Amino acid sequence: MKAIGWLGLALIAMALFSAFVVQSMVAMNRPRPAAELRRNAIMDVPVLTAREMSGIPKVENFEARDRSLIGYRHYQSKQASRVKLYLVHAETGDDLQLAALAGGVSSGLGLADVFTLDLRGHGQNPLHRGDIGYVGQPTDDLADLVAATSAPSDLVVVGGHSSGAAVAARLAAQPGRIKLAGLLLLAPIFSPDFAANKPEMAQWAVPLPWRTAALKLQNALGAHWSDQEIAVQYAVPENVWNGPLGYAVTSDYTWRYVKSLELKNADGSDLAQVKAPFLTIVGSEDEVIDAAKLQPAVARFNKGGDYVTLPEETHFGIVNSQQTLAIIQNWMSKLH
Numbered sequence: 001m002k003a004i005g006w007l008g009l010a011l012i013a014m015a016l017f018s019a020f021v022v023q024s025m026v027a028m029n030r031p032r033p034a035a036e037l038r039r040n041a042i043m044d045v046p047v048l049t050a051r052e053m054s055g056i057p058k059v060e061n062f063e064a065r066d067r068s069l070i071g072y073r074h075y076q077s078k079q080a081s082r083v084k085l086y087l088v089h090a091e092t093g094d095d096l097q098l099a100a101l102a103g104g105v106s107s108g109l110g111l112a113d114v115f116t117l118d119l120r121g122h123g124q125n126p127l128h129r130g131d132i133g134y135v136g137q138p139t140d141d142l143a144d145l146v147a148a149t150s151a152p153s154d155l156v157v158v159g160g161h162s163s164g165a166a167v168a169a170r171l172a173a174q175p176g177r178i179k180l181a182g183l184l185l186l187a188p189i190f191s192p193d194f195a196a197n198k199p200e201m202a203q204w205a206v207p208l209p210w211r212t213a214a215l216k217l218q219n220a221l222g223a224h225w226s227d228q229e230i231a232v233q234y235a236v237p238e239n240v241w242n243g244p245l246g247y248a249v250t251s252d253y254t255w256r257y258v259k260s261l262e263l264k265n266a267d268g269s270d271l272a273q274v275k276a277p278f279l280t281i282v283g284s285e286d287e288v289i290d291a292a293k294l295q296p297a298v299a300r301f302n303k304g305g306d307y308v309t310l311p312e313e314t315h316f317g318i319v320n321s322q323q324t325l326a327i328i329q330n331w332m333s334k335l336h
Helices: 001-027 035-040 097-108 138-151 163-172 209-220 253-262 269-273 292-298 322-332
Strands: 060-063 070-076 083-088 114-115 157-159 182-186 205-207 230-234 252-254 279-283 304-311
Touching: 060 138, 060 157, 070 097, 070 138, 070 157, 083 097, 083 163, 097 114, 097 322, 114 138, 138 157, 138 163, 138 253, 157 163, 163 230, 182 322, 209 230, 209 253, 230 253, 269 322, 279 292, 279 322, 292 304, 304 322
Parallel strands: 083 114, 083 157, 157 182, 182 279, 279 304
Antiparallel strands: 060 070, 070 114, 205 230, 230 252
């Protein structure tokens, strides 16, 4: 009994010491000042014009599984369509980032009813900016939006831009959860360590290395008491902060949010579980993704799908590109 007692005390002491080390690493590696991040920004992020914002549908709400009301916009197709396209915006912005694309697909071409999800922790006045309740909650919210706004006879396509593409891919990689007719991936960032990422990725999604290492260790031990700590910051350029939607920028993300904006497996092996047809579009001038490496990196796990590289387009530029709209039109016309 004494041996067991001493062993128990030793284990408790080790746990307390580990917790102290982890918390010390978190405390020492503090988030960078916003001014420093803005000075070092490398991304070309377009700012919505008044014309692009005109005629945008009003925000509606659906009830998620935790009974939270989550905002979304519904862009109705100009003609009847069985296709419903659900889009998830990129990191740092909100659903308005997708307004021009959603309007082009729906009222412009009449291809589909389009729904743009405003991720928790984003937008004008979120409850907890840059934070969520648990890892995977954004994908659960996307699934709940689909369930609330689609019928069994609809052709459901989910998609997203940048890390929003990872949120959509997480859902597509869970066969049987929702029947999907397609998956649309716009400049997808599947994880910080994905093979197609450029080294410049760390100048856009700026990690707090010591803090991240501590949080990884903590999670590996099954503890989650610091998951609400900021783990990654984004170097959003000055023109966005000073633009008409600067008040809605989200630049700091907690650990649990960061893990929700990437595939479960850092190497992308989750993609092997995607059974729906998928389309990947990336710009040749993407600042953080090597377009030439994207297809081989995905094909390592999933040899299906279509790929298009748009010449002279950047990471954020492809969202509003007329070329992107034409490619989506051609691809969606083949879905059934």
